[in-house]
Amino acid sequence: MPTKLPIGKILLPQEKQLDQGLAGALVIMFTATKKASTISSSLANTGHPPYKRLYKLLNIQLQGANVLVVGEVCQDESYKSSVQELLQTARAVFSCQPTRLFLHGFHIYNGMIQLYLFDRSRVYACKYFNSAQSPDRFLTVLGGYMCMNDEEWGISSLVRDDGQGKYILCEDDKYKSGVMHLVLDDPPIFERVNRNIISDGLTCYRARRSTSENWEFAVKLKWVKVGQKSEAETLKMINEENVAGVLQLIQHQAIYSTASLYKSLLADAQLRRLRYDTLLSGPSNTGFSVDPDVKESVVMDAQSGQSNGDRTLNCTVVSPVGESLHKFKTVSMLLHALRDAVKAHRSLYQGGKILHQDLNPSNIIIPSSVFKNEQTDVRGVLIDFDNAKKQFEGVGTPPFEAIGVLQAYLPNNSHTYRHDLESIFYSFLFLAICPGPVPSGENQLQLPPKSALEYWKQGRPIDIVRRKMHDMDADNFPRIVAEFTPRFEKLKGLAEELRGVLFPMRDGKLWTGTDMTDEGTNALYDSMFGSFDMAIKETPTL
16 A cells, blocks of 8 residues: 655645746645655756656656645646646546546646546536635645545555555455455556546456466456446356356456445535536636536436446456457467357357357457366457347447448347357458557557558448448458468468358348358357368468
8 A cells, every 4th residue: 555645745836936937737746755856856857848747757657656636736827728637637647546436636726726536437626715815725635635544545455565566355256265365467458548537447457366476367447337237247147157268257346436425525515517618617616516527417417316427446357367369479379269269159149148249359368378168278268248248239349340230220130149250250350461460559450551441440330331241242352361461371261261151142142141040050150160170270380
């Protein structure tokens, strides 16, 4: 846990410094006095906008892990830009502290002071008050910040630090081995970049038992909307059906709901709607306000007594951990993963009566070590079951959506098992065409210039439907496989075979429908699995 900041150690630009051009400097309390003074002197000696310099130092030296309170001082500058910088800083802190429950902040504009509270559902702000007229009030606030404990700062005790690194304690709900001490690998293996404070803040870590050197778990932190079904609920249902080739749920905790903060503030003050443009328009005495930090309000009216914006921090521990398909090392490894993904999907659909509904190269992983499931080696595992449902809806990730999913405008057109298999086929095409490897952090599916697949990402759904129908035609498909990179040259026949299986001709037309009979379902799964399996046997050295 961070060490509490000693009283009096807070970075507040002096009036003289403001006159020298430091108005607009971000004011942040840090747990480490030495690092705080380092940043203070750096700000004083740089000619760059102070907040940019501070962001650099924040990212390099502190990783935002020790920030307790954020603030912004603005004098004779744009009110709007200074508030936006405060919001940016708050976003950066939440990004570096994915388990941060809420964050205190303040804004000083030409001597007028406004206090803030940020969480993953809303941004709260009090009325402005004049620092010259109420100097004791601000000093009381600062003293309060510095005397807070972790709970009052909004620091969760979920992720701890023992000096050797981050870790969590959790019960092993699957194998009943008791409390596990899981060491987290830093940095995260995935972090969803979002410009809004109000977001799910999805962050994933590799984890291992403190007694082992094997990274066998993934810890997923996500702020889920209240009322939205969590992935853990779906995984629990799937695991109870003994579905093979999918994530195994080890443990799930619901840590904290933003409704707690909202209700405590509602009890103390009359909350009012505050639109995003109102927040940026300038100081006012409109009473205690709530701002959702997005242009469309997600905050309920005070009289209605209902909120539609609350989120709950969920911590989900799953196994195995691995690399997404983008990072395959050999073509043979990719083929094994795609083959096993087809097998896992069959088990999910026919055994659990569940469709994944969002298959793409990011949602199929290659386990770090061979994953044992029912005495079978599994080399491709389905992950990310946020969209998985028994009641099938048309969802997915462009440009991997099936033609039938894109035709959601048609009546009685639900998501089917064949649509998921079509998405696996599109994933194969993209991976065969995109040059690699791509450095971590960059777009993992960078198509070559003038690729035909670029048109699958552009335009209205009906336009993409027409383009995919054109490209999947037997006469036009050779243009697609002609783009394969050299190491996939020998797999053009596999692509042609899979296209024929998924898009047969019926009545002289390309058929994109689904045969829902048991015979038709088994035939399609058998054909796709068999095609990948045969390619593995015929090209063992790729």
